[in-house]
Amino acid sequence: MSNVETRPGIVRLGVAPIGIDPRHVHLSQEHFHLLFGPEAKPRRLKGVKQPGYYAGWETVKLVGPKGELPNARVIFPCRTQTQVEVTRTDAIGLGIRAPLRKSGDLLGSAPVTIAGPLASLTLREGCIVPWRHIHMHTMEAERWGLKQNDFVRVRAGDGSGRELVFDNVWIRAADWYALEFHLDTDEANAAGLGPSDQIVVVEQMPVPSAYGSAPEEFETPGWREFINP
Numbered sequence: 001m002s003n004v005e006t007r008p009g010i011v012r013l014g015v016a017p018i019g020i021d022p023r024h025v026h027l028s029q030e031h032f033h034l035l036f037g038p039e040a041k042p043r044r045l046k047g048v049k050q051p052g053y054y055a056g057w058e059t060v061k062l063v064g065p066k067g068e069l070p071n072a073r074v075i076f077p078c079r080t081q082t083q084v085e086v087t088r089t090d091a092i093g094l095g096i097r098a099p100l101r102k103s104g105d106l107l108g109s110a111p112v113t114i115a116g117p118l119a120s121l122t123l124r125e126g127c128i129v130p131w132r133h134i135h136m137h138t139m140e141a142e143r144w145g146l147k148q149n150d151f152v153r154v155r156a157g158d159g160s161g162r163e164l165v166f167d168n169v170w171i172r173a174a175d176w177y178a179l180e181f182h183l184d185t186d187e188a189n190a191a192g193l194g195p196s197d198q199i200v201v202v203e204q205m206p207v208p209s210a211y212g213s214a215p216e217e218f219e220t221p222g223w224r225e226f227i228n229p
């Protein structure tokens with residue numbers, strides 16, 4: 001047992017599987033066709049755990065003033081807004097100041113160029129470092145005593161030798177979510193995590209000051225199709 005878990009007064013709310021997010025891109029329909037052609041259709045590579053989403057065969061190159069990063073996977077279906085999600089290490093390599101943001105909160109985020117097989121497009125904003133979060137079903141959240149936009153403390157990497165406590169983990173509770181802690185590759189590597197690891201949700205904590213405004217949780221595009229195929 002670790003010190004954190006045995007410290008008096010520390011509550012363990014539950015255990016969650018993890019999903020490690022490497023750099024990836026959500027494209028609007030318009031941008032998808034611009035980069036891959038007017039007749040292009042998304043080609044499914046594999047599903048992701050959140051219902052309705054899947055990773056495509058399609059990848060793009062990200063270009064910034066200081067460098068380029070290949071192989072940013074495109075996640076489908078398309079969204080209303082193009083959003084590029086990178087790690088802090090990626091942002092430094094690109095030479096951009098991608099802010100730590102919640103998904104969908106793109107106002108004033110970093111500019112980036114997306115290069116596809118047929119064209120490139122430069123976004124004035126749209127590149128973020130995603131805020132780590134836990135997806136969970138509303139009923140599961142209730143069982144844990146949590147709700148949408150709560151924050152929790154998470155213990156990760158037990159047994160890895162790089163055990164870490166992650167503060168300020170954002171709870172995203174909705175009827176279309178499956179239980180999963182999402183963090184980026186920088187965070188996962190820092191805690192020595194592998195793809196099949198689990199984390200411990202230790203306790204609820206106050207809303208962090210850096211959090212800013214909360215965008216509305218948007219429905220996963222296609223989740224209804226997934227529920228009622």
Ligand SMILES: [Zn+2]
Nearest residue numbers: 050133135182
């Ligand atoms: Zn997520």
